[in-house]
Amino acid sequence: MLAxxxxxxxVLGSMYALIALGYTLVFxxxxxxxxxxxxxxxxxxxxxxxxxxxxxxxxxxxxxAFVACGxxxxxxxxxxFRKFRSHDAQVTAALSxxxxxxxxxxATQKVWGTEPVALTLATAIRTASITVExxxxxxxxxxxLALTLLLMAAxxxxxxxxxxxxxxxxxxxxxxxxxxxxxxxxxxxQQTFFLASGLAGLxxxxxxxxxxxVTTELxxxxxxxxxxxxxxxxxxDLRGAVVGGLLAGLVEAMATQLGLGKFGDMAVWLxxxxxxxxxxxxxxxGLRKETRA
Amino acid sequence: xxxxxxxxxGVNVLLxxxxxxxxxxGSVSFANGAFMAxxxxxxxxxxxxxxxxxxxxIPIAALGTAAFGMIIGLPALRTRGIYLILVTTGIAxxxxxxxxxxxxxxxxxxxxxxxGAEPWxxxxxxxxxxxxxxLLSRTPLxxxxxxxxxxxxxxxxxxxxxxxxxxxxxxxxxALAAVAGGLYAHYMYVINPEHFGILVSVYVVLYVILGGVxxxxxxxxxxxxxxxxxxLIRGLQAWRPIVFGVVIVILLLVRPExxxxxxxxxxxxKEARRG
Numbered sequence: 028m029l030a031x032x033x034x035x036x037x038v039l040g041s042m043y044a045l046i047a048l049g050y051t052l053v054f055x056x057x058x059x060x061x062x063x064x065x066x067x068x069x070x071x072x073x074x075x076x077x078x079x080x081x082x083x084x085x086x087x088x089x090x091x092a093f094v095a096c097g098x099x100x101x102x103x104x105x106x107x108f109r110k111f112r113s114h115d116a117q118v119t120a121a122l123s124x125x126x127x128x129x130x131x132x133x134a135t136q137k138v139w140g141t142e143p144v145a146l147t148l149a150t151a152i153r154t155a156s157i158t159v160e161x162x163x164x165x166x167x168x169x170x171x172l173a174l175t176l177l178l179m180a181a182x183x184x185x186x187x188x189x190x191x192x193x194x195x196x197x198x199x200x201x202x203x204x205x206x207x208x209x210x211x212x213x214x215x216x217q218q219t220f221f222l223a224s225g226l227a228g229l230x231x232x233x234x235x236x237x238x239x240x241v242t243t244e245l246x247x248x249x250x251x252x253x254x255x256x257x258x259x260x261x262x263x264d265l266r267g268a269v270v271g272g273l274l275a276g277l278v279e280a281m282a283t284q285l286g287l288g289k290f291g292d293m294a295v296w297l298x299x300x301x302x303x304x305x306x307x308x309x310x311x312x313g314l315r316k317e318t319r320a
Numbered sequence: 321x322x323x324x325x326x327x328x329x330g331v332n333v334l335l336x337x338x339x340x341x342x343x344x345x346g347s348v349s350f351a352n353g354a355f356m357a358x359x360x361x362x363x364x365x366x367x368x369x370x371x372x373x374x375x376x377x378i379p380i381a382a383l384g385t386a387a388f389g390m391i392i393g394l395p396a397l398r399t400r401g402i403y404l405i406l407v408t409t410g411i412a413x414x415x416x417x418x419x420x421x422x423x424x425x426x427x428x429x430x431x432x433x434x435x436g437a438e439p440w441x442x443x444x445x446x447x448x449x450x451x452x453x454x455l456l457s458r459t460p461l462x463x464x465x466x467x468x469x470x471x472x473x474x475x476x477x478x479x480x481x482x483x484x485x486x487x488x489x490x491x492x493x494x495a496l497a498a499v500a501g502g503l504y505a506h507y508m509y510v511i512n513p514e515h516f517g518i519l520v521s522v523y524v525v526l527y528v529i530l531g532g533v534x535x536x537x538x539x540x541x542x543x544x545x546x547x548x549x550x551x552l553i554r555g556l557q558a559w560r561p562i563v564f565g566v567v568i569v570i571l572l573l574v575r576p577e578x579x580x581x582x583x584x585x586x587x588x589x590k591e592a593r594r595g
Contacts, residue, residue: 060402106569107572110576111572118348118405119529122525122529122572126566126569129561129564130565133559133561133565251518254409255406258403293413296410300407303399303406304395307398
């Protein structure tokens with residue numbers, strides 16, 4: 028079922044892309060890796076599942092996850108990035124955010140337990156599908172694809188057309204220059220973290236609706252792959268995150284199609300290593316500050 | 321139990337130094353867990369399948385790992401900073417997944433029957449490594465490494481072959497991690513790929529950063545503190561990961577330069593001060 032796998036790959040890839048957008052936004056603004064991002068994504072899934080368990084509609088679960096993860100992102104920024112601004116502190120900030128994810132995983136396990144938590148949405152909604160030209164596509168998949176497209180378009184408009192987006196771009200270009208021009212860099216950083224983490228939270232809800240359950244391992248198994256996706260596309264580049272995500276999803280789906288099993292997990296990382304060796308700035312990244320240095 | 325702590329502290333001290341050696345040349349490696357895995361599995365294959373004694377198996381595995389490290393290091397070290405972090409993280413994932421896919425070494429279920437390493441072995445090795453690193457810090461080689469780390473362009477203009485220096489440092493670090501892995505494996509009796517996940521690699525870098533990167537004694541101190549700390553908060557058993565995480569966050573905020581932040585002066589600097 029090649030066509031089916033392609034659809035799977037695209038849906039998987041769009042979720043990777045959504046998480047990778049968060050990594051890349053933060054990297055663009057701060058030049059730092061946020062290792063807690065993958066687990067913020069995981070947490071979003073848990074928030075969504077819990078809200079849905081209260082009988083709330085799907086959109087309420089998504090909004091709750093967006094806000095909860097956004098606030099969590101602010102917290103991570105405050106604890107792990109606020110003090111480590113200098114270029115030399117890259118590794119320190121990365122490790123500090125990793126400590127945040129250790130705390131987050133354990134706290135999640137304290138509240139929801141270590142077992143996977145099942146989604147209480149009616150199975151009819153999850154399995155409903157439509158058949159086009161002999162190809163059966165679940166509505167859930169269509170919904171995920173449509174929503175990610177919508178979110179990406181909204182993000183594009185936000186970054187390119189609004190004042191907030193302009194500030195974000197200015198800080199990404201040069202935090203020093205932006206500060207001199209009167210932009211509140213700390214506030215822009217906070218906005219970026221809120222946005223990035225919120226998007227990850229939405230991706231968490233999407234994955235929960237698609238697979239029907241959430242586990243605390245998702246950050247390390249699923250979320251962290253988006254880190255490779257970001258590097259494939261070009262760090263700090265929004266188009267790169269989207270293209271890299273879809274590419275990674277397709278490659279993984281193809282590996283499954285060809286029955287390569289374990290190789291599927293490895294494929295994304297191998298792809299990333301190859302891309303970084305040939306084009307250190309990624310597929311889309313022009314020569315950024317660091318590669319020039 | 322006590323023997324376990326002595327053993328694991330020793331292994332982590334060795335691992336911390338393996339990251340430190342690579343860091344001396346200015347590269348950050350998140351792949352040392354993978355090198356540890358190759359060393360552990362390599363030595364394991366040599367002792368269980370080929371019947372070699374441990375004293376032969378571990379050095380051979382270490383040499384093999386060093387060769388592997390240098391071969392992948394040659395292209396990988398073209399990248400720097402965050403890019404190198406990502407490449408080495410990728411290597412760590414690939415190696416773990418590759419081992420899981422090899423039935424010869426037991427795949428996901430792991431490998432058993434590994435015996436022969438005692439805690440004191442690790443500490444003898446750690447002592448030798450510490451002595452060698454201390455001697456290194458008194459030789460011109462240390463100053464070459466310092467130059468490469470602080471400014472590659474200047475180092476190159478002084479006629480230093482920076483690629484050569486960085487690749488050798490990477491290979492040495494890989495070999496050290498492999499020795500630690502070999503000893504660890506032969507203490508554990510059974511190892512599986514989960515023992516060498518990405519978190520192992522990241523934790524080792526954490527030990528080094530927490531201990532201090534500027535001198536030889538920071539990394540082992542960081543390793544010892546972070547290995548034994550979870551035991552000290554044993555009373556809070558249920559809350560261990562949270563407390564552990566909070567301690568890391570606070571330590572990094574309070575002492576971003578590490579527990580031992582001083583920079584050990586080179587022999588020549590000492591002479592200059594005296595004269």
